[in-house]
Amino acid sequence: MYVYQDYDQRLLEERVAQYRDQTRRYLAGQLSEDEFLALRLQNGLYIQRYAPMLRISVPYGMLSSAQLRTLGAITREYDKGFAHVSTRQNIQLNWPQVEEVPDILAELAKVQMHAIQTSGNCIRNITTDEYAGVNPGEVEDPRPWCEIIRQWSTFNPEFAYLPRKFKIAVNAVPDADPAVIGVHDIGVQVVHGADGETAFQVWAGGGLGRTPMTGALIGELVPWRDLLAYLEAILRVYNKYGNRDNKYKARIKILVKALGPDRFRELVEAEFAELKGGSMTLTEEEVARIRECFTRPDYRDGQDSGVLDKALEEHRAFNRWYHTNTRPHKQDGYRAVTVSLKKTGRIPGDISDEQFEKLADLADQYSFGEVRNTHQQNMVLADVAKDDLFVVWEELDALGFATPNLGLLTDIVACPGGDLCALANAKSVPIAEGIQRRFDDIDYVHDLGPLDINISGCMNACGHHHIGHIGILGVDKKGKEFYQITLGGRGDKISRIGEKMGPSFESHEVTDVIEKIINTYVDRRLENEPFIDTYERIGMDPFKESVYG
Amino acid sequence: MANANPERVIVDGEIVANIWTRFDAEQLEADGLPDKGAVIVPLAYWKAHRDALLERADPVGVCLEPGEEPADLADDLPRLPLVAVHFPAFKDGRGYSYARELRTRYRFEGEVRAVGDVLQDQLFYLHRVGFNAFEVRADRDIEEALENGLRPFTITYQGDVHDPRPIYQRRPA
Numbered sequence: 001m002y003v004y005q006d007y008d009q010r011l012l013e014e015r016v017a018q019y020r021d022q023t024r025r026y027l028a029g030q031l032s033e034d035e036f037l038a039l040r041l042q043n044g045l046y047i048q049r050y051a052p053m054l055r056i057s058v059p060y061g062m063l064s065s066a067q068l069r070t071l072g073a074i075t076r077e078y079d080k081g082f083a084h085v086s087t088r089q090n091i092q093l094n095w096p097q098v099e100e101v102p103d104i105l106a107e108l109a110k111v112q113m114h115a116i117q118t119s120g121n122c123i124r125n126i127t128t129d130e131y132a133g134v135n136p137g138e139v140e141d142p143r144p145w146c147e148i149i150r151q152w153s154t155f156n157p158e159f160a161y162l163p164r165k166f167k168i169a170v171n172a173v174p175d176a177d178p179a180v181i182g183v184h185d186i187g188v189q190v191v192h193g194a195d196g197e198t199a200f201q202v203w204a205g206g207g208l209g210r211t212p213m214t215g216a217l218i219g220e221l222v223p224w225r226d227l228l229a230y231l232e233a234i235l236r237v238y239n240k241y242g243n244r245d246n247k248y249k250a251r252i253k254i255l256v257k258a259l260g261p262d263r264f265r266e267l268v269e270a271e272f273a274e275l276k277g278g279s280m281t282l283t284e285e286e287v288a289r290i291r292e293c294f295t296r297p298d299y300r301d302g303q304d305s306g307v308l309d310k311a312l313e314e315h316r317a318f319n320r321w322y323h324t325n326t327r328p329h330k331q332d333g334y335r336a337v338t339v340s341l342k343k344t345g346r347i348p349g350d351i352s353d354e355q356f357e358k359l360a361d362l363a364d365q366y367s368f369g370e371v372r373n374t375h376q377q378n379m380v381l382a383d384v385a386k387d388d389l390f391v392v393w394e395e396l397d398a399l400g401f402a403t404p405n406l407g408l409l410t411d412i413v414a415c416p417g418g419d420l421c422a423l424a425n426a427k428s429v430p431i432a433e434g435i436q437r438r439f440d441d442i443d444y445v446h447d448l449g450p451l452d453i454n455i456s457g458c459m460n461a462c463g464h465h466h467i468g469h470i471g472i473l474g475v476d477k478k479g480k481e482f483y484q485i486t487l488g489g490r491g492d493k494i495s496r497i498g499e500k501m502g503p504s505f506e507s508h509e510v511t512d513v514i515e516k517i518i519n520t521y522v523d524r525r526l527e528n529e530p531f532i533d534t535y536e537r538i539g540m541d542p543f544k545e546s547v548y549g
Numbered sequence: 550m551a552n553a554n555p556e557r558v559i560v561d562g563e564i565v566a567n568i569w570t571r572f573d574a575e576q577l578e579a580d581g582l583p584d585k586g587a588v589i590v591p592l593a594y595w596k597a598h599r600d601a602l603l604e605r606a607d608p609v610g611v612c613l614e615p616g617e618e619p620a621d622l623a624d625d626l627p628r629l630p631l632v633a634v635h636f637p638a639f640k641d642g643r644g645y646s647y648a649r650e651l652r653t654r655y656r657f658e659g660e661v662r663a664v665g666d667v668l669q670d671q672l673f674y675l676h677r678v679g680f681n682a683f684e685v686r687a688d689r690d691i692e693e694a695l696e697n698g699l700r701p702f703t704i705t706y707q708g709d710v711h712d713p714r715p716i717y718q719r720r721p722a
Contacts (some may be wrong), residue, residue, distance in 0.1 A: 007716065011704040020700040022670065031670075037643055041672055121640070151706040157674035158649055161642025239646045240618065275655060279713035286717045482554070 001062050001370055002147045002293045004112045011155075012109040015116060020045055020102035027099065035422040036542040039350060042160065044090075044118030045101055054101060055092045055118035058106060059148040060128045060170075061089030061373040063257040070111045072356030078104050081358070085341060085349040087413060087464050088167065089127050089373040090118055090440035093517070097316065116154060121162045123153035123235070128170045129178040130374040133294060134382045138196065142172035142179075142190050143221070144290040145227065147283065149188075154226050160237050163242035164250035166235070167207075177255040180375065182206050182214045182495025183467060185252045186234060191221070205233055205256030208461035210248050216261035216509065218268060229280045233271035236297050237264070254270050288424070303333030303385035310398045311390040318393050320446065326389065333386050337367075337395060339379040340403040340411070344436040347429050348414045349377030356397055368390050373465075376413055378406070409451040409518070409545070410436045413464060417457035419473065424457030425475025425482035427507070429496075431455055439518075448518065451531045452491070467491035469518060470531045471498045472510065483510050487543055488535050499540055502548055513547050520546040559672075559683040559695050560660065567684070571612060571633065571664060574708075588708050589633050592617045595625070603628065612664065615643045619650045621656075634680070645678045650680035652710040672698035677709040685717040 026036040044055035056071070064069075071091060075083045078100055084092040096104060097518060116263045117124055118546055121532075126146045133141040149168060153159070159166070171178040172190035181187025187203035200222045206215030210323050228466035232253075241259075243249045255263045305374045312319045328334040339359065359379065363371045366388050374380060379401075384392055394403040405411045413494075415421065417428030432455055439445055452466030458475075465471035471486035484505040487497025505513055520543050535543070558567045571589035572582065574712035581590060582598075589610040610624060610631030622632070632651060634644040635636045643655060644663065651657040663675050672683060676699055685691045708714050 007704045011702065011706075014702045014704065021697065035668065035670070154706055155674075155702065156707055157677035157709060158645045159642070160674055161640050161645065161671075163642075236646050236649075240643055244615070244643075272583075279708050279715065279718070283717075289717070425589070526695055 001064055001253070001295075002143075002290070009112065011107075012112065012114050015114060016105045018107050019105060022103050023098065024280075038120065038161075040098075041120035041469070042102075042117055042122055043101075044103075044115035045098070046119060046314075047098075051095045052098055052101070054096045054104065054115060055086065056091045056113060056115050057118045057125050058113075058373050059150050060126055060132065060143055061130055061375075062143070062492070063332075063371045064111070064374065065369040065371070066364045067111045067113055068356045068360035068363065070107060070113065072360070074104055075106055075354060075356065077351035081353045082347075082350050083353075084416060085373045085377045085379065087375050087377060087415075087462060088125055089130070089375055091373070092124055092416070094515060096418065110138075119128060119165070120160075121158050121164050121373075123156065123162075123167075123168065125155070126150050126168050126170065127147055127179055127375060129173060130372045130380050131178065131327060131336050131382065132172065133148040134329050134331070134334075134336050135178075136328055137174070137175060137176065138172040139174060140172055141188055141291075141294060142170045144287065144295050145154070145188065145190060145200075146170050147290050147293070148227065148291070149231065152231070152280075159239060161242045162239055164247065164252075166238070166252065168231075175489065177493060177495060180464075180491040183208055183464075185214070185409065185493065186216065187215050188227075192224075193221060200224070200227055200230075201346055202230060202234070204268075205252040205253040205261070206495065207251050208464060208466050208519050210459045211251075211253065211255050211462075212461070212466040213238070213257065215253070216264075216493045217255055218256075218261065218265050225282045226276055229275035229278065230268075230272055232280060233268045233275055236271050237267045241267070241412045271414065287421040288473035289356050297370075297383050299331045299334065299383070301333070303387050305387055307391055308386040315390070317404070318390060320442075321393055321397075321402055323387065324404045324407045324408065324446070326384075328505065329383070331383070335384055335386060335389060336382040336383045337392060337396075338374070338390070338405060338406050339371075339381060339400070339401045341378050342405060342411050342436075343400045343403050344410065344440065345433060346400070346418070348412050351379075355399055356402070358395075359401070362392065362395055371439070376411065378411075379518050403444065405445060407450050407452070408457060409439050409448055409453060410445055412436065412455060413454045413468070414455040415449065415457050416462075417455070421457060421462075423460055424474060425459075425476035426456040426457050426461060426483065428472075428474060431474075431483065431510050432474060433506065435514055438511045438515060448522070449528075449530045452489075453514070454489075464491065465489070466497045467495060468498065469535070470514065475504055477504070481507050483507065485510075485517075485547075486542060488532070490532055501540065501544055516546045517543050553687055555684050555687060555691075557691055558662070558689065561681055561687065562695070564695055565692055569610060569631065569662075577707075578602055587631075589631065589664075592597065592621060596623075599625070610660070610662075613647055615641050615645075619655055623655055624649070626655050626659075629657075629659055631660040631662060631682075632657065633662040633664045636663060636667060639666040639668055639671055646707065648675070648679035649710065653713075669694040669698035673701050677705070677711070679710040 018057035061390035169184040170188040171179040183206040189201040195197045202219030374379040388462040412432040414428040420426040421488030456465040467489040484504040612633040
């Protein structure tokens with residue numbers, strides 16, 4: 001994990017002091033609501049339906065066990081004992097008090113955590129593949145580049161008051177898109193050029209929300225030295241020309257679309273021509289230093305002595321979990337384990353104070369003291385020895401973390417929805433729970449195979465409903481909650497925006513509708529054909545007929 | 550609406566008497582420009598009266614509104630003592646890029662002044678992108694803004710107009 005230097009620590013301490021003073025002036029009436037709004041948002045603090053929500057930054061999803069323990073303690077002391085993993089790999093608290101936020105930040109700063117730029121019209125948390133560094137498919141570890149971008153974007157003075165929020169994701173896997181870079185404001189694809197040097201394909205103008213679209217390839221092969229100069233060029237063009245009159249037309253995707261990718265590229269290239277070769281040019285020494293911060297765990301040989309094979313043979317439930325919730329690893333003798341936060345009856349992505357602490361213990365004992373958050377609202381123990389897998393499974397099972405449903409129908413992604421969020425038009429959590437209860441036969445869920453269901457309580461699309469194979473969007477119709485269903489979205493190998501089925505449904509109808517969609521899939525699928533492939537083969541009509549016919 | 554020209558402004562880290570009077574298009578249309586005194590005029594007025602303004606004995610500066618970029622003024626910059634950038638609302642961040650371009654692209658060495666909705670909590674960033682003068686909004690305490698707004702951080706990751714080097718190049722080896 002990136003090891004903080006003395007200056008990183010000092011910056012956080014200065015930030016706590018600054019924010020404490022801003023809060024004091026707000027409470028003393030020296031800052032208007034509107035002025036404080038912009039300041040608190042840049043610090044991840046929303047005022048929600050019942051209480052404020054504080055979004056804590058987790059750069060590219062990486063957490064140490066010490067950080068997990070602090071999150072546990074904060075969740076207990078300042079919240080109601082639960083926190084929430086977000087779809088951008090951050091952690092959210094739903095019940096902090098405005099007055100106490102400076103104290104929470106001071107606690108976080110002790111373990112190098114903060115809430116800087118987790119909201120507001122600025123550059124947000126940089127996200128990447130949750131298996132970064134251990135994924136056998138990646139061309140190289142993308143996290144050093146994420147950290148380089150994080151430092152450039154943190155308190156960047158020119159880009160704090162952009163037209164709208166700005167999200168950057170980095171992916172280093174050639175044939176898949178685990179960070180869904182296709183639907184980010186900027187998506188950075190790490191590639192190796194013909195000369196073997198690292199370079200980047202830079203995509204711009206993707207996004208979900210009200211007008212979902214996938215990004216356009218703007219930088220075809222940006223040399224690694226020029227990464228920051230190129231990003232700065234894009235941000236400057238956006239800061240100058242992005243729409244500021246209408247917040248629904250203010251994301252960079254609207255600008256790229258309005259200008260067309262070619263004209264947009266021209267503007268970026270003109271800025272880049274001035275920045276290229278300047279002081280933002282990265283050096284070999286600095287990249288090497290950052291790379292060294294992501295230390296390779298001290299892997300041991302001989303971690304697959306036969307314990308695993310025996311357990312796989314003897315324990316059916318373990319065997320099932322192994323195949324759904326663990327993944328191949330770069331290192332012989334190790335697997336990456338996904339900790340499921342999707343137990344039926346629990347809010348997707350929720351984790352309790354006690355679970356934070358127990359997970360920290362497991363991380364220390366079995367995974368080199370590190371954990372990652374996933375954009376699917378789960379967590380990952382990235383470096384578990386094969387010999388330890390059975391024990392880890394038993395421990396996770398005892399914590400309710402071993403639901404063997406990763407990537408399956410009941411592994412639902414959902415925003416907090418109308419139960420907590422002031423922006424939401426409709427609830428999302430009870431919809432997720434209704435579906436999980438209907439599909440409670442784990443054998444059947446396994447038989448259905450890979451299936452992404454994503455639920456957002458409103459247009460802001462925090463539940464990424466546009467890229468769910470089945471997307472569910474809460475809408476408000478004359479004060480009543482309705483749900484619009486989309487099919488065919490995907491955020492795996494490629495990003496694709498789902499297609500609307502037709503008129504929306506009342507909340508009590510949603511589970512039946514999902515079941516009809518699933519039944520249609522089961523009737524029409526070819527052998528071993530996943531849902532998304534069946535949909536792409538037969539199209540919308542058969543599904544529509546089963547639901548509306 | 551007439552511009553509220555403050556009596557005191559922050560220039561180069563000090564509170565000083567404001568010698569400049571800023572005029573908007575309406576005022577200029579109604580009353581014209583006074584013969585004496587340092588004035589700041591809108592870009593359109595500058596373009597329309599450029600030659601006459603260059604002849605004027607007392608100094609003339611130009612104010613950019615959001616949407617009016619330094620490029621629109623590029624050829625005249627060497628002859629201008631001051632460029633103001635107007636923030637109708639502090640959340641409109643276009644002016645940050647304008648200041649940056651004035652300093653780094655056009656090497657403008659005159660005064661770059663932030664006017665309008667200019668508040669304590671934005672001063673640090675404004676200063677880093679190249680503003681050296683600030684008309685703090687009239688209802689706010691300019692002393693407190695100077696005291697607490699300009700230097701909340703001793704650490705910065707990126708370079709800026711004062712020192713373009715990122716932190717890793719500033720560190721002693």
